[in-house]
Amino acid sequence: MNVQTRYVSVPERLGLFGLAAGAAAVVWPAFTSATGLGAPCPLFTVTGVPCPFCGLTTASVALVHGDVAGAAAANPGVLALAVLAVSVVPLLALRAAGVLAAPRPIGAAARRWLGWSVALLAVASWVFQLNRLVLS
Numbered sequence: 001m002n003v004q005t006r007y008v009s010v011p012e013r014l015g016l017f018g019l020a021a022g023a024a025a026v027v028w029p030a031f032t033s034a035t036g037l038g039a040p041c042p043l044f045t046v047t048g049v050p051c052p053f054c055g056l057t058t059a060s061v062a063l064v065h066g067d068v069a070g071a072a073a074a075n076p077g078v079l080a081l082a083v084l085a086v087s088v089v090p091l092l093a094l095r096a097a098g099v100l101a102a103p104r105p106i107g108a109a110a111r112r113w114l115g116w117s118v119a120l121l122a123v124a125s126w127v128f129q130l131n132r133l134v135l136s
Contacts, residue, residue, distance in 0.1 A: 008092075008103070009103035011084060011088075012088050012091065012092060012103070014081065014084050015084035015085050015086075015087060015088025015089075015091075016085075016088060017081070017085075018081040018082060018084050018085030018088070019085045019088065019089070021056070021060045021081065021085075022060065022063075022064055022082070022085055024060070025057070025060035025061045025063070025064045026064050028057065028060075028061055029061060039057055041053075041054045044133070048134070049130070049134065050126070050129040050130060050132075050133045050134065051126070051129070052077075052122045052123075052125035052126040052129060053075070053077075053125070054075070054129045054133060055074035055075035055129065055132070056074075056075045056077070056078060058070075058074040058075070059071040059072070059074035059075040059076075059077075059078035060078055062074060063078055063079075063082055073132075075125070075128075075129070076125075076128065077121070077125050
């Protein structure tokens with residue numbers, strides 16, 4: 001049996017996504033003011049119902065500009081993404097230097113628990129966005 005090693009774990013991938021979102025958030029205001037283009041949520045635009053990720057662009061821009069309260073008000077999930085983004089850089093550097101071993105796969109029970117946890121966080125985010133954008 002040929003077992004393939006996973007070099008980057010899911011939390012590390014999310015951290016890398018957070019780094020990319022932070023980099024995009026730095027240039028996004030200049031891009032939107034120069035072009036007049038925005039990034040509306042397709043679900044909210046079509047149905048009036050926000051998705052669990054609504055406000056993530058606004059929150060990312062606020063966070064890279066130091067407005068933690070504004071970021072949390074737009075989408076509190078961005079704070080967890082920022083923690084992952086900050087922690088992934090030294091972690092990947094230590095893995096690349098050989099100080100830390102590659103991540104090991106998690107067991108089925110832990111994967112199931114993690115899946116339910118992510119689903120509950122998505123539902124909580126959706127309730128937050130519904131309250132923020134529809135019910136208020």
